[in-house]
Amino acid sequence: MLELLGLSRVGEAVYRSMLANPRLDVGALAAETRLTERQVRTALDELADLALLSPVSGDGALRAVVSPEVGLAALLASAEEEAARKQRQIEQTRAAIAAIAAERSAGRSGNEIRRLDGVEAVRARMAELALTATRECMSMNAGAADRPDSRAASAPLNQQALERGVVIRAVCRESFRNDPETLAHAHWLVGLGGQMRTVPTLPMPMVIVDHRIAILPVNPHEAAEGAIEVDTPGVLAASCALFEHVWATGTPLGDAAAAGDDGCLPQERALLGIVADGHTDEHAARKLGVSLRTVRRMMSDLMERLSAQSRFQAGVNAAKRGWI
Template identity: 45%
Template sequence: MLELLGLSAEAEAVYRVLLAHPYWDGNQITAHLKLSRQQLKAAQQQLAELALVTERESRWVPVSPAVGLSALLASAEAEVVARRQQIEATRAAVMAMTAHGGLAAVEPARRLDGLDAIDARMAELGLLARREILHMTPHRGHDVEVPEGVVVRHLVQASIRYDGDLLARARHLVAAGHEVRTVPAAPMPMAVFDRATALLPVDPGAAEVGMLEVTNSGVVAVACALFDELWFDSVPLDHPIGGTKDDLDPVQRQMLRMLAEGHTDGLVARRLGVSLSTVRRRVALLMDRLDARSRFQAGIRTVERGWLGAPQPGQESVPLG
């Protein structure tokens, strides 16, 4: 129930027991909850990190829910608002840079007028790509020929799932080896080649008017940041919305591995360069994909699915933090 605030099921259970029986010792708690000493220690550490318990005279004392949980909830809500504002600010920055040809003031940009010119330049840049192509569009992925080994990622609006022709086009891209994911709304059409050259719309609301080819590193970095944020929270095309899928991207895999090694959410956030709320939200999403009610159960199912490789001898489960 409190997992979105960063509590595992075990930590929540321990917290509830401490509130009901503040003078129970570790033996009584583990016996009552049927936990191992290691699980109890991990739960106590998590509760301490979240300021829900304090240690007093070798005894864990619970902080009142009215204080501790209210503070966590307020913090989580503030982080969600801040994250939304960050995404909106990034989107606004990209749109502001592209509005009325404003990119020309940053660095000379090549203007491509009309869909034919855009498609022709997309094809040229696709053949020149060496590592990856990022493509975002409301309705259709772009089928470009690329050299072997180049990763092509497409972000399209989820509404294509309900359009037979658009869905067939997207599935054709997947069959060709491209990665296609959907988001509730693709804010603007754009393409980025090797994170060095970007095609951004002159008018974000009307891509057919034309696009600007930009190589300014700051502008390209902003476009990539917007794409990366949306990509992480997107849904693979062959994965039903609200269902599960057994693949992980590198960031998800690294996060799971660090949690399985016993690192705290805070340390994972620092090493990945993201906020604590982002780590907790991503763990919650992964638990939902695993249909797990606790991190311990999620660890078991992570190993069962082989997300972190085969379990080592004697290691049948890997708790997630």
């Protein structure tokens, strides 16, 4: 418990025993703490080094134990001073990073498009932006579940940003709730102050940082191809507007998706729209981020509720009822 103060578990045990009975000698302390006399003597040296023992008169006598109100309080004050010093160093380092990033940005002209080739390049740039964000990070995440390595890389960056007061808003597909590890990570992020909502489908993945930089996929259907980074005002305005529209339709994490007055859930409505557009079940599964079996089960249930004998009839009946 007191390791932060430099006191080992053995040292703490001897210290507590001495506080309870200051008259114990080395042999009695060993019996009381179930330690060897050698361990007790080592612990006594440790306590002396930490100024938790004070000298007394008389040759060979044990030193008197210093009260916790004095001894431990002094150690805690020293630990707090060291922590404050390290925090100042961290803030100075963060300011230096921001200054270097600002110099780099100043060297770039506006209205640029920068290609980020591959997943690793995108991840590295996202780490840079997370460290320098000052206002808000908005993202649309089209994946049904996050990869463990992706979560591990982003978690400390998100935590640091939230601690700096950066607002984090994320929209994910409804299907991500089906992955326990991804869902647990989402609850952790929300617990730190982040905001998250889900929608049945997303038009594309994107990240917008401080309303000044947008990271957009080269190919919305293949993340491995990388992304482009843009700071063009027009593209940023369109990207922010798209995000706000999707955000407004999302269901906050922790709430269940609400059915409409017609009893149709948002994910079911999205499936009907996909089918009505003539797409296959396979396409619907990719779009919704669920398995082909789940799509077929949902479609079978919808056809029964719509009294339809075919997918085409289901689309017609859904349109008549105002479901799509």
